[in-house]
Amino acid sequence: MRSKLLMSAAGLLVAIAPVMGHHAFGGEFDPNKPVLLKGKVTKLEWVNPHAWIHVEIPKADGAEACQFTPNAKCDEWMVEGGTPNTLLRRGITRDSLKAGTELVIDGYQARDHSLNRANGRNVTYPDGRKLFLGSSGTGAPTDGADPTEAPKGRGRGGQ
Amino acid sequence: MTFQKTRVLPFVVIGAAAMVWSMPVGVDGQAAKTPAPAASKRAIPRLADGHPDLQGTYDLATLTPVERPAGSPLVMSDEDGVKLERQAAARRDQLGAPIDGNRAAPPVGGDGSAGPAGNVGGYNNFWIDAGSRYTVIDGQRRASLLIDPPDGRVPQMTPQARQRFARNIRPTSDQSAREDDPGFEGGGAYDDPERRPLGERCLMGFGSTSGPPVLPNYFYNNLHQIVQTKDSVLILTEMVHDARVVRMNAEHLPKTVTKWMGDSVGHWESDTLVVDTTNFSEKTRFRGSTPNLHIVERFTRVDPKTLMYRFTIEDPDTWTKPWTAEYTWPATDELLYEYACHEGNYAMGNILRGARLKEVNDAKKTSKQQ
Numbered sequence: 001m002r003s004k005l006l007m008s009a010a011g012l013l014v015a016i017a018p019v020m021g022h023h024a025f026g027g028e029f030d031p032n033k034p035v036l037l038k039g040k041v042t043k044l045e046w047v048n049p050h051a052w053i054h055v056e057i058p059k060a061d062g063a064e065a066c067q068f069t070p071n072a073k074c075d076e077w078m079v080e081g082g083t084p085n086t087l088l089r090r091g092i093t094r095d096s097l098k099a100g101t102e103l104v105i106d107g108y109q110a111r112d113h114s115l116n117r118a119n120g121r122n123v124t125y126p127d128g129r130k131l132f133l134g135s136s137g138t139g140a141p142t143d144g145a146d147p148t149e150a151p152k153g154r155g156r157g158g159q
Numbered sequence: 160m161t162f163q164k165t166r167v168l169p170f171v172v173i174g175a176a177a178m179v180w181s182m183p184v185g186v187d188g189q190a191a192k193t194p195a196p197a198a199s200k201r202a203i204p205r206l207a208d209g210h211p212d213l214q215g216t217y218d219l220a221t222l223t224p225v226e227r228p229a230g231s232p233l234v235m236s237d238e239d240g241v242k243l244e245r246q247a248a249a250r251r252d253q254l255g256a257p258i259d260g261n262r263a264a265p266p267v268g269g270d271g272s273a274g275p276a277g278n279v280g281g282y283n284n285f286w287i288d289a290g291s292r293y294t295v296i297d298g299q300r301r302a303s304l305l306i307d308p309p310d311g312r313v314p315q316m317t318p319q320a321r322q323r324f325a326r327n328i329r330p331t332s333d334q335s336a337r338e339d340d341p342g343f344e345g346g347g348a349y350d351d352p353e354r355r356p357l358g359e360r361c362l363m364g365f366g367s368t369s370g371p372p373v374l375p376n377y378f379y380n381n382l383h384q385i386v387q388t389k390d391s392v393l394i395l396t397e398m399v400h401d402a403r404v405v406r407m408n409a410e411h412l413p414k415t416v417t418k419w420m421g422d423s424v425g426h427w428e429s430d431t432l433v434v435d436t437t438n439f440s441e442k443t444r445f446r447g448s449t450p451n452l453h454i455v456e457r458f459t460r461v462d463p464k465t466l467m468y469r470f471t472i473e474d475p476d477t478w479t480k481p482w483t484a485e486y487t488w489p490a491t492d493e494l495l496y497e498y499a500c501h502e503g504n505y506a507m508g509n510i511l512r513g514a515r516l517k518e519v520n521d522a523k524k525t526s527k528q529q
Binding site for chain 1: 255256257258259260261262263264265266267268269270274275276277278279280281282283285286287288340341342343344348349355356358359361379380397399493496497498499500502503504505506507509510512513514516517
């Protein structure tokens with residue numbers, strides 16, 4: 001019993017950890033404007049504090065000609081992610097996400113609806129694999145704990 | 160709609176945990192008698208002047224939180240530690256697992272996520288690097304960084320501090336006055352860019368990452384670099400590229416000169432670097448403290464790959480007694496990257512624009528009702 005109590009208390013500790021972030025998302029994005037974006041990557045802004053993935057979404061009255069869908073009009077959207085530093089340490093660079101890659105993104109639009117911007121609540125390939133995690137592994141940083149895990153770039157323990 | 164479960168639930172858990180984190184808890188323990196960390200007998204690198212060479216890059220990521228549930232043990236059993244580390248790995252696996260590629264948009268009205276995810280869900284976990292191990296000291300996993308008071312909780316705030324804290328605290332997303340929009344902060348939180356948190360403004364790392372006291376932010380950008388000369392020691396923090404210069408064997412600046420990270424002076428006590436920091440400005444207010452905050456940090460190179468970091472913090476205008484925490488800083492071969500936060504901080508503009516538009520829309524609604 002004591003052990004169970006301890007475990008439940010300790011389980012709470014695990015949950016306590018990530019309570020903050022660079023900014024709160026609630027002020028930036030509108031909970032009443034959910035979006036589902038299906039389109040292709042045009043550009044990756046590899047910047048801090050948040051990377052922004054640009055995608056073109058085909059739309060009949062889109063603002064410009066699509067780069068990757070011939071004879072069609074597209075709107076360009078910007079999707080907010082996290083810091084590139086984390087990915088750099090796993091060997092992922094600005095070139096890892098090629099222009100033309102097809103993505104499915106769900107999130108919420110910026111509170112200023114004149115902006116085609118959304119948070120990348122889930123950024124996946126069309127088959128549902130999470131971005132950057134599609135090849136292998138779990139998405140956890142390579143911490144050297146798993147001897148079967150191949151080093152990825154300069155990941156922790158992956159020298 | 161399984162994706163909603165995998166996405167929303169963790170944030171709900173985080174939000175609930177954040178409330179626990181912030182709840183003041185009584186103190187009834189004795190002062191800890193933990194001995195100061197001693198340098199190991201193994202040879203440690205030294206500078207030409209004979210003092211230990213503390214230089215290097217350190218990775219402060221840890222699963223060990225600052226506090227632990229009141230009265231629970233400081234040291235975990237190996238069995239519990241392994242279990243909890245596996246749970247953390249399983250959670251990362253779960254968050255990294257594929258979801259439905261043919262999913263629908265998330266729900267209108269928000270996804271219910273709390274804390275920084277602000278009812279809109281934040282972003283994917285693959286951007287996060289929160290650590291995968293508990294802090295190990297003398298071969299034992301620690302359940303909290305805090306060692307004194309021995310119950311593992313930050314001491315009670317004084318009644319005056321509680322009143323001050325309640326008056327000054329900016330409402331968080333969780334405590335919004337806006338019942339119709341729970342992710343939106345109340346209390347005029349968006350009225351002025353300077354009312355936004357220092358982290359959001361790219362001025363300081365959140366969670367006292369730069370310190371003092373230096374704490375893990377439990378999120379990402381966990382690296383710190385120390386550069387040392389005879390006259391000064393630089394502590395560079397990846398998040399938000401904050402640099403603190405410790406002046407060695409120097410007097411504190413006059414009280415009228417205040418700094419965001421305080422005024423740090425250092426000296427050697429045997430092989431331990433002792434850094435004394437006072438002269439805080441009112442800008443940072445660590446955990447609701449006042450400019451009278453006084454922090455003593457102790458850096459000891461316990462072996463060639465590890466620094467022991469311990470701090471004692473006091474502010475009689477804030478806490479009923481001083482408190483002490485410690486954790487190891489493992490050396491890493493990783494590079495500390497620049498975190499040029501202003502570079503692409505579109506979020507700040509989006510947030511302020513959103514608030515202005517909300518004001519306009521609210522005014523329109525009000526005038527229609529009249």
